[in-house]
Amino acid sequence: MNFFDHWFQQKSRSLARGTSRRSFLRKAGVLLVGAGAIPLLPVAKAGAAPDDRSIPGDKGDPGKCDYWRNCGMDGFLCTCCGGSHTSCPPGTEMAPMTWVGTCKNPADGRDYIIAYNDCCGKSTCNRCMCNRNEGDLPNYFPPKSNDINWCMGATNNVYHCTTTVLLGLAVK
C-alpha cells in the first residue's frame, strides 16, 4: 500500500487539538530553550526519560494511531516494527534528540510531555503510519517540528520508526 494512502487513511482527527496544549508549548518553549532565545538544540534527550511504567492509567493500544500518546505523531509506530512505543526495534538505534509534544491521557485527564524519539539505521519500517500533527510547528522551529528527521542525532540518519517516550507531567 502506498505510504501516504496509509497515512491519510490512518489520520485521526477525532481527538481535540486543544488550545491548552499550545499555551503549554509556549511556556515549555521558554522553559526549555531560555526566554527569548532561539533554540539551537532540540529539547528532549532519550536518556532523560523517566520509567513511565509508574504512570497510572496508560490505557490504549500503542499500535493504533489514535493511541493518546500519538497526538503529535508523524511517522511509523515502532510498536508495529519490532519495538514498542518506548523502545526501538532490534538492530536500530534510538536518536538521542527529538521534538516534544504534549498529549492528554484520557484515563486521568492529565497532560503529559511526550518525546517522539526516532529509531534509526534501517530504512523506513513502512508499517502503522500515523500522522496527527497536534502541536507541530513549521521547520523554522525545529523543537516543535515533526517534519524533521530526528535521526540526525544518531550514528546515521536513516529513519526507521518513531517512539512515544513519556517524559513526565506537563505543568500548566
Next chain:
Amino acid sequence: MNITRICLFSIFLFLWGCEAEQTAATDGASTPAAPAADGDVELIDVSKEPLVKDTFGKVEALPATLHPHWVWIADFAASSMPDGRAYLYDGDTARVLGMLNTGFSFNALNIPVHYREIYSAETYYARTTRGKRTDVVSIYDPFRLTPIAEIEIPAKRASTMPRLADSALTDDDRFMSVFNLTPAASLSIVDTVERKFSAEIMTPGCAMTYAAGDRRFFALCGDGSLLMVNITDEGEGAVIEKSEPFFDVHKDPILETGVRLGDTWYFASVLGKIHGVDISGDKPDFLDPWWYLTGEDRQANWRVGGMQPVALHNKSRRLYLLMHQGDFFTYEDPGPEIWVYDLATQKQMRKIKTNHPSISIAVSQDDAPLLYTITEDLSSLDIYDATSGEYLRSASELGIVPLLIQVPPLQ
C-alpha cells in the same frame, strides 16, 4: 538410444528454424507462409512491406529546448528513502519524459533559469543504509538526464519532509545554498560555475534558505524573524543580519512555502494572512499583512494547507492557495479547493473546486498557464487550466511518494 537421437535432431531442427527465420528477417525477405498447427493456412498480405528490424541500444534524449509545460515531480520515496527520484512530465500530454535518481531523503531540484544544468542536493550511504555518508550537489544534463558532475558538500544536509526552501539558487544562478541541520543550523554554499564547495555559513536559530539577490539568501527564524545572509563573489559569508520578528510563530505561523514576485516574497499564515517581504533594500521591508480569509471563512475554519499549498503566476500576479476546512494544526492537510487571489488588489478572484483533494499545487509561468495538483492519495498529477480552472488531464502512477511540484523558470 533412439529416443535420444530423436530429441537431439528435434533440437537441431528448432535451432535451425530460428536461425533461418532470423536471417530472412535480417535480409528483409518475405517470410513464407507456414502451415498452422491444425492444417489451416495463414495468409500473408504481400502487398505490405514487412516490419523493419529495430535498432538496438537506442536511448532517447529530450529536445534541447525547455518547454514551458514541462514540470518536475520531486519524489520523496518515503517508503524507500534511499531511492529518491525526480520525474519530468509533459503537462500538455501528461506523459513521463524521464527521471533522475536523487539519493536518500530527497527534497527537490534546483533549476536555474539558463536550464543548461540541473542541480540537486543529495545524500548517499556507501551501503545504502549504512557505511560512509557522502553529501553532494549533483549536476545533471537537463536533456539527457544524466549526471555530469558532483560537488561534495559537508555531510550535514537537513533531512526533512520535503520543502522547496531546503535549498536555493542565487538570482544569477551562480551560487547554491543547501540547508544543514545537525541540529546546528547552517548553509552550505556551492559555486556552480567553479563547481566547488565554497563555504559553510552558520545560521543559528534559523532554518531553510530563500533566494534574495545575486549574492544573498535569507532564512526564517524560530522567533518569527528573518536572517539575511550576504555572500561574497567567492561564495563566502559576508554580512549576516537578523531582522525584528514579523510574525508570531505560535499564534499565527507562516507556512514554509513562499512565492516570489520580483523583489517581494509572499507567505501565507495559518490563520489567514499574507505576509509580504520586500528584499530589494539592504534590510527586509515587511509589508502590511492582509487577510486572505474573511471573517466568515475563518468562522467556517477554512485553512490553507498541504505540502506545497501556495503558488503564483507571476505575470498575472495571481496567487493560488490550496484550501480545506480544519483546525489550527491541519495546515499540512490536503484541500479540495484552490482559491485564487489578485496580488495587486488583494481580492479573491475565483474558487476552483478540484476533482480530488490535493496535497501540492504549482502553476506554469507562460501565457497559457497550467495548474498542477498532486492528489491526496499521491496517485495522480491532475492538470487544470490555471486561468479558467477547467480540468484538462491527469497523469496516473505518479511515483512512490511524490510530494513537490517544480515548474522550471520561464526563459
